[in-house]
Amino acid sequence: MFINLMSGELGSSDEELIYGASAHSDYGMTTLLITDGVPGLQACVCREKSREPRVWEDVPHVNGCFIVNIGDMMERWTNCLFRSTLHRVMPTGQERYSMAFFLDPNPDCIVQCLDSCCSESWPPRFPAIRSWDYLAERFRLTYG
Numbered sequence: 001m002f003i004n005l006m007s008g009e010l011g012s013s014d015e016e017l018i019y020g021a022s023a024h025s026d027y028g029m030t031t032l033l034i035t036d037g038v039p040g041l042q043a044c045v046c047r048e049k050s051r052e053p054r055v056w057e058d059v060p061h062v063n064g065c066f067i068v069n070i071g072d073m074m075e076r077w078t079n080c081l082f083r084s085t086l087h088r089v090m091p092t093g094q095e096r097y098s099m100a101f102f103l104d105p106n107p108d109c110i111v112q113c114l115d116s117c118c119s120e121s122w123p124p125r126f127p128a129i130r131s132w133d134y135l136a137e138r139f140r141l142t143y144g
């Protein structure tokens with residue numbers, strides 16, 4: 001479990017929002033996200049993340065509800081039957097707060113294609129990997 005508190009800040013000189021989040025999918029299994037209702041979050045409505053041009057849709061805020069993101073580890077587990085959600089936060093000029101709860105399997109859990117998610121015509125696409133090894137590699141690639 002990992003919680004991320006994000007805030008968009010107003011620049012002192014020109015009242016411009018200086019932080020958003022570039023396009024990404026979350027690394028883990030599932031993310032529960034809550035925001036203060038200020039817009040900015042967008043999801044890519046494409047099944048293939050590499051497809052261009054990307055089409056982005058605003059994610060509506062619903063009071064009292066979490067936004068649920070499927071993460072990349074869930075995509076591996078389900079052999080791409082569940083696709084992870086490509087999303088981003090666009091600066092709007094307004095102060096904005098969000099809190100993300102990243103839900104992951106235990107570090108020693110082996111993430112491998114579920115039996116119900118593969119067949120002869122749809123073989124496993126990813127090798128089995130220890131949950132923590134997968135996350136550590138993603139963190140290493142992102143943060144060096």
Ligand SMILES: O=C(O)CCC(=O)C(=O)O
Nearest residue numbers: 004006035041089098100
């Ligand atoms: O602030 C948001 O709405 C999204 C944050 C996010 O994508 C993340 O923390 O991974």
Ligand SMILES: [Fe+2]
Nearest residue numbers: 024025026087
């Ligand atoms: Fe995210």
